[in-house]
Structures are given as C-alpha cells and as structure tokens.
Amino acid sequence: MEKDQYIKGFRLFILIALIISLIINVMMFSKIKNVEEEIRYLTENQTMLSNSVNSQSGMIQQELDQFIEEQSWISPVTMETDKKQLANGSTDITFAWQLKVFHKDSEVMFHYKYGKTEEFIEIPANEETEGMFQVQVPVEMxxxxxxxxxxxxxxxxxxxxxxxxxxxxxxxxxxNQISYFVSVSHDGLVKQSRQQSEHLGYLGTNSYxxxxxxxxxxxxxxxxxxxxxxxxxxxxxxxxxxxxxxxxxxxxxxxxxxxxxxxxxxxxxxxxxxxxxxxxxxxxxxxxxxxxxxxxxxxxxxxx
Missing domain, CATH: 2.60.40.10 (Immunoglobulins)
Structure with missing residues (x-):
C-alpha cells in the first residue's frame, strides 16, 4: 500500500514537472519569436538606412562631379563618326570640345594615336565658334x-x-583603339586634358x-x-x-x-x-x- 502511494506520488511529480517544462518551453518560444521579430526589424532598418546613405552618397557624388565639370577649364571631348564613309573602310572622326578658360592667342592642339602606334600625332584644332573647337581625324580600318x-x-x-x-x-x-587628349599652350605654359580612349571595333560589329x-x-x-x-x-x-x-x-x-x-x-x-x-x-x-x-x-x- 505504501509502495502504491509512493508510485502515485512519483507519477504526480513527473506530471507536474512536464507541465512546468511545457510552460517554460512555450515562454521561451515566445521570447525567441520576439527576439527574431526584433532582429528582423533591426535588419530592415539597417537596410533602409544603408539604402538612404547610398542614395545620398550618389547624389553628393553626382553634384560633386557636376561641380568639378563646371569648374574645369575644358569640357569632355565628344567623338562622332561619319557612318556613310564606313563602307569604303575609312571614315573621318570628328572630335569636339569647349574651352571654358583660355587666351585668344593660345595654341590649341589635339593629340591622338590609333591602333598599335606608340607615338601621338598632334594636329592644330579649329575654333568653330567662340570657345568651341573641333578636329577631324581620318581613320582607316x-x-x-x-x-x-x-x-x-x-x-x-x-x-x-x-x-x-x-x-x-x-x-x-x-x-581598334584610339587614344587622345587636348593641350593648350600660352606664354610657355602648357595645360593638358586627361587622356581618353575609345574602341572602334563596334563600327564593324554594327555593320556585320x-x-x-x-x-x-x-x-x-x-x-x-x-x-x-x-x-x-x-x-x-x-x-x-x-x-x-x-x-x-x-x-x-x-x-x-x-x-x-x-x-x-x-x-x-x-x-x-x-x-x-x-x-x-x-x-x-x-x-x-x-x-x-x-x-x-x-x-x-x-x-x-
């Protein structure tokens, strides 16, 4: 009889322990869910903050690039090809740019090299309108x-x-690469633009x-x-x-x-x-x- 009471008491203890363990597990699971929600919330906020910083950095960099371009003494050099001449395997490439600061008696030169040529060829630039210069470079390919x-x-x-x-x-x-830059000379002082390069292989690709x-x-x-x-x-x-x-x-x-x-x-x-x-x-x-x-x-x- 005493043994049966002991077994019943032990079973009751085990049942109570299981119930307590279940309650603790439920509470822990709830806390884990809350922690996961907080982590997800922090991650979303961090992503939004990172995107905002990147967007602002891009805007600042764009404004900075625009400011540097406005303050530069020369605009970017543009390049245009005469597509009608391409069928003959040669074309005149027109390079154009604007000098924002220069003296009227300055010597403006265009320097280029094409293909595997090592030395730059220099030719005088033509001032089409005030401050606007251009040259034509014949290219065979x-x-x-x-x-x-x-x-x-x-x-x-x-x-x-x-x-x-x-x-x-x-x-x-x-x-098929052409490299070029502009130089301006006045009173013994020479300024040079940055060197640019273009690959002309796309001309053949556009045709064939x-x-x-x-x-x-x-x-x-x-x-x-x-x-x-x-x-x-x-x-x-x-x-x-x-x-x-x-x-x-x-x-x-x-x-x-x-x-x-x-x-x-x-x-x-x-x-x-x-x-x-x-x-x-x-x-x-x-x-x-x-x-x-x-x-x-x-x-x-x-x-x-």
Missing part, C-alpha cells in the same frame, strides 16, 4: 564582324586554347554583327557550332556558313552548316560531328547576303 572562338577539349589542352583566344581578343581591342564559334572535342569526335548575332537588325546577315577542313595546308573537303531557326535573330548553324584526324586545321567561312565573305581559323586557334 577593316570592317569585320566581332568573332569570338571558344575551344573545349576533354584533354589538358583546353585551358591553353582558351588562353590563346583571350590573347587574340586583346590584340583586336588594341588594334557578332559571330561565336564553338569547337568541342569529345574523345575522337569534333563538333563545331556557329552562332550569328544581328546586332543592329541589319538586312545584310549571314546566310551561309562553311567549314573548310585542312590537313596542314591541303584542303580535304568543305562541309556546309545547317541553319536552325530561319526566323531567329540569333542564327544558329550546326554541323554533323566528324572524326578528329592528324594535322587537323579548321577554317570557318561565312557569307553575307550582300556577298561579303569572311574566313577565320578556329583550330588551332592562332593569334594573328
């Missing part, structure tokens, strides 16, 4: 599409081939779009894909793509790509996979609707 080549291989050669492609892109950027070539090696199989992107919605587009398969300098055969999606703006061209062979050299030829043809060696990917 080969208009061609921007053409990027990617080579993917399962072997260790993949990295080196991609690296060569990157070097080629950098070489083309350097070839962009081409992306993928050469994929999967064991002994070779897959080649070509994608044409019509940048400016031109009527003159790529209509025919051919792969020229060489063995060193000997032409083995020509394979024409198949166009997928006639109405697509980005025109994808595919070719059936073929077996890799010794001394393989692959050249892609693209033909536009106006009859213009461009060729590019895509394997091995060489810097030209």
């Amino acid at each position: 080969e208009l061609k599409p921007e053409w990027q080549v990617n080579v993917h291989a399962s072997s260790g050669n993949s990295h080196s081939l991609k690296e060569i492609s990157k070097q080629e892109m950098e070489s083309l950027e350097e070839e 779009g962009s081409l992306f070539s993928d050469v994929n090696f999967n064991e002994d199989d070779v897959r080649v894909h070509v994608y044409y992107h019509n940048v400016s919605n031109q009527d003159n587009i790529v209509e025919k793509v051919t792969l020229l398969k060489y063995q060193e300098d000997s032409l083995l055969e020509e394979k024409q790509f198949t166009l997928r999606g006639e109405e697509m703006r980005d025109r994808p061209f595919d070719l059936k996979p073929f077996k890799k062979y010794d001394n393989m050299r692959l050249v892609i030829k693209v033909e536009y609707t106006d009859g213009t043809i461009f060729e590019k060696q895509v394997y091995p990917n060489e810097v030209k």
Whole structure:
C-alpha cells in the first residue's frame, strides 16, 4: 500500500514537472519569436538606412562631379563618326570640345594615336565658334564582324586554347583603339586634358554583327557550332556558313552548316560531328547576303 502511494506520488511529480517544462518551453518560444521579430526589424532598418546613405552618397557624388565639370577649364571631348564613309573602310572622326578658360592667342592642339602606334600625332584644332573647337581625324580600318572562338577539349589542352583566344581578343581591342587628349599652350605654359580612349571595333560589329564559334572535342569526335548575332537588325546577315577542313595546308573537303531557326535573330548553324584526324586545321567561312565573305581559323586557334 505504501509502495502504491509512493508510485502515485512519483507519477504526480513527473506530471507536474512536464507541465512546468511545457510552460517554460512555450515562454521561451515566445521570447525567441520576439527576439527574431526584433532582429528582423533591426535588419530592415539597417537596410533602409544603408539604402538612404547610398542614395545620398550618389547624389553628393553626382553634384560633386557636376561641380568639378563646371569648374574645369575644358569640357569632355565628344567623338562622332561619319557612318556613310564606313563602307569604303575609312571614315573621318570628328572630335569636339569647349574651352571654358583660355587666351585668344593660345595654341590649341589635339593629340591622338590609333591602333598599335606608340607615338601621338598632334594636329592644330579649329575654333568653330567662340570657345568651341573641333578636329577631324581620318581613320582607316577593316570592317569585320566581332568573332569570338571558344575551344573545349576533354584533354589538358583546353585551358591553353582558351588562353590563346583571350590573347587574340586583346590584340583586336588594341588594334581598334584610339587614344587622345587636348593641350593648350600660352606664354610657355602648357595645360593638358586627361587622356581618353575609345574602341572602334563596334563600327564593324554594327555593320556585320557578332559571330561565336564553338569547337568541342569529345574523345575522337569534333563538333563545331556557329552562332550569328544581328546586332543592329541589319538586312545584310549571314546566310551561309562553311567549314573548310585542312590537313596542314591541303584542303580535304568543305562541309556546309545547317541553319536552325530561319526566323531567329540569333542564327544558329550546326554541323554533323566528324572524326578528329592528324594535322587537323579548321577554317570557318561565312557569307553575307550582300556577298561579303569572311574566313577565320578556329583550330588551332592562332593569334594573328
């Protein structure tokens, strides 16, 4: 009998302990929820404060840039190309700027270098209206599409081939870059504007779009894909793509790509996979609707 009372008392103690534990857990859960709400509130406030600071910093920086520009002795130099001349592979680029502070007898010169030329060429600027100057610089360039080549291989050669492609892109950027600045001389004192640079490769891209070539090696199989992107919605587009398969300098055969999606703006061209062979050299030829043809060696990917 005494034993039964002891068991009942122990069970009652366990029940009370469980109820107390449950109440404590509920209270702790409620406090945790409150803490989470406070953390979320603080986080939202911090985000709003950060956005406000960034917005004010942007406004201050904009006003500061505007103030510096207003106080500067020269406005930014603008550049404009004559697109009608581009078809002949040459164009006159007009550079224009305003001198806000200068003497009438000052010598105003324009300095530029184009492509891989190291030395700047200087030419006297013409004052069109009071304080407004401009020059015309003749530039010859080969208009061609921007053409990027990617080579993917399962072997260790993949990295080196991609690296060569990157070097080629950098070489083309350097070839089409024009750098320039303005100098003003008076009484032996010379002021120079900051040097600016522009890449003119976009002129060819606007005329012939962009081409992306993928050469994929999967064991002994070779897959080649070509994608044409019509940048400016031109009527003159790529209509025919051919792969020229060489063995060193000997032409083995020509394979024409198949166009997928006639109405697509980005025109994808595919070719059936073929077996890799010794001394393989692959050249892609693209033909536009106006009859213009461009060729590019895509394997091995060489810097030209």
